[in-house]
Amino acid sequence: MIRFENDYAEGAHPRILKRLLETNEEQTPGYGADEHCEKAKTYIRKACDIEHADIHFLVGGTQANTTIIASILRPHQGAVAAITGHIAVHEAGAIEATGHKVLTLPSDDGKIRAEQVREMVDNHWNDAAHEHMVQPGLVYISHPTENGTAYRRSELEALSKVCRESGLPLVLDGARLGYGLVSKDSEVTLADIARLCDVFYIGGTKIGALCGEAVVIVNEALKKDFRYAIKQKGGLLAKGRLLGIQFETLFEDGLYHEISSHAVEMAMMIREAFREKGFSFRYDSPTNQQFPILPNQILSELSKTYSYSLWEKFDAEHSVVRFCTTWATKKENVERLIADIKAL
Amino acid sequence: MIRFENDYAEGAHPRILKRLLETNEEQTPGYGADEHCEKAKTYIRKACDIEHADIHFLVGGTQANTTIIASILRPHQGAVAAITGHIAVHEAGAIEATGHKVLTLPSDDGKIRAEQVREMVDNHWNDAAHEHMVQPGLVYISHPTENGTAYRRSELEALSKVCRESGLPLVLDGARLGYGLVSKDSEVTLADIARLCDVFYIGGTKIGALCGEAVVIVNEALKKDFRYAIKQKGGLLAKGRLLGIQFETLFEDGLYHEISSHAVEMAMMIREAFREKGFSFRYDSPTNQQFPILPNQILSELSKTYSYSLWEKFDAEHSVVRFCTTWATKKENVERLIADIKAL
């Protein structure tokens, strides 16, 4: 079975494991106060072209989202998000568990638009009963989105502008950030993100690490006491070096970019093959997740050799499925898949 | 500098890293549904001599405590704990952040006694205003405690009895469990714990793993929907295998016991050296943490070669310090320390 069902099926990129091995006997201070964490932060600040960001390493995405959002909001505020956003759907109510509503905006492709945010904010303040309602307190977006789509720079700039005009921090969930950064369609760079967002994180788990997300706090006002927040939400690892060493390896000489590029290249090959065969896609994704709409008959054929995940029923005879690629996706396997698609 | 300041200064036991390397290319399902997690669970159930426990792997201790306690309690209930307990002092209010008070009992050595629990429970129900107060909802203990002390079997049995008579689940924090299990003073086995507690966890982070705690739910009534709780509290790793592989390695052929024994053996050597020299101890610890009370002058001498952590001021001229040992503590370094103690 050749697996395309998700982007977390293997362990870590070999260079990460190698580094863990090399550094294993080193004795370091705990809780992220070690030199590997420091180096990783320096590399990341440089990659973001920003001098003064605070950087913290957390284990996973739900933890990062919860810690960030609970740290920013006052009790009567909510997080504005796409109705498809990870915090709205797939975190088992983690945000609500910290006391906050997720205020959802409709979205067909996973993205939200600046005008939608402006309208929601205006509606809130124009409502005579606004004190009876949850106040928008920040805006949460994913880039790339859960549907593989990516924001264009102009879209991100427009969102950032509305957020700043409305006094709402813009929080970017970058669980798959690398795939967005290398996408050919995208003009959005790490420096753009650091410039336009207040807090964001650089996903490691789905881009070659065993685990780990690097939270970057750009907005000075949001930096205070964040380590208390991490500790309280259970995210402060005694052996914090585990995360520092991984991000050090990913960012010291371009491995993060290399992994992301490979995965997206593989995904584009798969996309092209389905497209040439005349299949359409549920979302127009320029990243490592592809969502072709396929006849069920063809799917049962493909599933003999390949695993993918079932996304949703499309109609009586078609389904939307998801093919994912990673650092570990072998070109020969992709070529075999392409040949099989052609032969359908 | 030879370091004794904590038990999380190095990476993982080499056999764990080796196994991570060997399995790295395997493709496995995510979120802990892989075979390594399954095997680890089987080994742990066997070590606990129990057939039907539910086992879940979490990343760290604060996360484990929070997830367990929030899953058990109703909103008006609190967790009974020693005033020195980790949840009462060193989790940045993680339990309160889930809505629950920690109801503290005085303790000089980190342990609580059955009679204390009974008295607190009786006082609650005998108070005419009990509906205005937080209801005791579970009992939390650490074994070994944060002070290195360990429960005797009879103490644990008495606590368990009171808890069952009062309808309170008994939750055991085993962040350093191995060190308690191998202690010569201790008669408490994993099977005892599984028999006497409702939920407990087996610490990995401080006993040779990169990270990870194995939560064992024995009480049938507390098993339901625990994976939702893990997800909500940010503890469900996409690459859950990271934890499964580590516990598989620790429990398949006695590595957990081996690591714990080595560390406690080293600690006993250090204890003996201080004792022979006439120093006394803040706590009578039979485990890997030792708390000698030393003259400040001697400390400044020792600190040229050895690191330890400052625990608390004892009097104008003495301090309580902590020496920790682990799998990575080298016998030659311990011997050198002992020689230096003798030469004081």
Next chain:
Amino acid sequence: MIRFENDYAEGAHPRILKRLLETNEEQTPGYGADEHCEKAKTYIRKACDIEHADIHFLVGGTQANTTIIASILRPHQGAVAAITGHIAVHEAGAIEATGHKVLTLPSDDGKIRAEQVREMVDNHWNDAAHEHMVQPGLVYISHPTENGTAYRRSELEALSKVCRESGLPLVLDGARLGYGLVSKDSEVTLADIARLCDVFYIGGTKIGALCGEAVVIVNEALKKDFRYAIKQKGGLLAKGRLLGIQFETLFEDGLYHEISSHAVEMAMMIREAFREKGFSFRYDSPTNQQFPILPNQILSELSKTYSYSLWEKFDAEHSVVRFCTTWATKKENVERLIADIKAL
């Protein structure tokens, strides 16, 4: 100005004030342990034709909803509600503040249907990733709804059936319950509600009281420790008699029914007047709130003499407005309004 804008513009029904005056010097135990509370409970149990319900008096609707829902749900569960439900829109995130998501169902008239609940529950359990999502934990409905509409007995029976088959308590918000009970369209009695719901409350604030809602817990499993919940949520009044005396007065000889009937009778007269004049309604309400769709020009005419509340914009030239009636609505004022409508 003759006011129809809401149903809480005046104080209390005179018979309630009179009773407060008569009983003022009595010395009673605090926190709802007085005889007036006991009598009120007896009257309410009789009105519900149920022997063993637990009854508690709370001050307001948001408080009642929050206390009930937080008491029932486990942390990973949410409350299923209409997207227009009070808890989903107008409680400033009170439910989320206790850690729970409100899982919304679309609704055009404020009601939800049994099939919608069944579908949501089925979808949850059929989703492979359900442990990553908020689990439906109870169903919340309002009767009458925030839009004045009322459930038919068959609708309530169907909802109750789905809830019981799914293991979900059915919670009914009866902030305006009296108006539903006396509505000519309605076949739903208090006994029906007590038979079909697990917890509900009988609104006092909007039906003649100064403040107060009577929470009725029918389901045995949900009764335990509810007074702790009230205390924790700030709802346990030292002078609990204030609520007991009011509900005693409302239920000892039919005042609750009398007040409700008068208000609905007045509302039906207003409805008929608008209808005869050819206006249509945003919701088909058989209760004390009427939502005619009126030309803006006519509204500016009416607003010289009458107050109403603006509900929503309908189109460029029409608005939906709300006219409310209460015990204090004078027939002569209603007749004057009708005359003015006829003269438009």
Next chain:
Amino acid sequence: MIRFENDYAEGAHPRILKRLLETNEEQTPGYGADEHCEKAKTYIRKACDIEHADIHFLVGGTQANTTIIASILRPHQGAVAAITGHIAVHEAGAIEATGHKVLTLPSDDGKIRAEQVREMVDNHWNDAAHEHMVQPGLVYISHPTENGTAYRRSELEALSKVCRESGLPLVLDGARLGYGLVSKDSEVTLADIARLCDVFYIGGTKIGALCGEAVVIVNEALKKDFRYAIKQKGGLLAKGRLLGIQFETLFEDGLYHEISSHAVEMAMMIREAFREKGFSFRYDSPTNQQFPILPNQILSELSKTYSYSLWEKFDAEHSVVRFCTTWATKKENVERLIADIKAL
């Protein structure tokens, strides 16, 4: 039976009821936007000798404490309080339910001292692991305390100074504030409190009202969005006038002072009688609650005619009991009690 057991046994002061009656037919806007609330605020600002305080009316003390504290703190912060403080003991975990720990200081008389606060704050910041601990976020005191004792002006000034130097808002629970203000020992005025505290509330429930506490927010930084907080915690009454009318009556021409003075005068008579007879007191209370230590034999004698509440066991033969007085305490009953004490 002549009752002294608490200060909430009767309804409201007759002038309050009279005013409710007089205003009952008035039609007013809901949710505290009525003229009575406005007038009450004006009177209270004048009594506090402060121009710009925000004032809000809540129903009860637990609700006020919870709403205030949850509105001020960030998630990792706790409320510093006496171990005997109402929020620490008698609110069923209401503060914890909003996510915050109560950080307790020892106290024998219900008061805390400036030096205790300074030491706790210093200890926090000096602890290398402070990010693993709950950060002190505000200081909560009661005046008079739960034990009847009252702060002296110098004590309050010292507390205020430490709080301001440490950046901690000082919150004063004034559930029985009037009794402190009129106490002969006290030099603390409403203006002092408004000058020295950041937020406080003026209790109504225990000083002549049916229910109600007036929250006064002096600190500009804490005013923002407080009405959202009230709504979310279930405290925004539809008929907010109920509270406004009561505080208008209490503050328009000195009724609050008059009620408080009468009660304290009665209490002083009782105190003197016990003192003359040679009995001592558990707390030295200059307010409406008296805590004599009495032989059990004498108590059983007194309990034939008088009710009081049992506070705690003192020794095998003595108990601490509480006698309370209010606006409704009749001088003739107090005189009868005194005669009976003398005759013991």
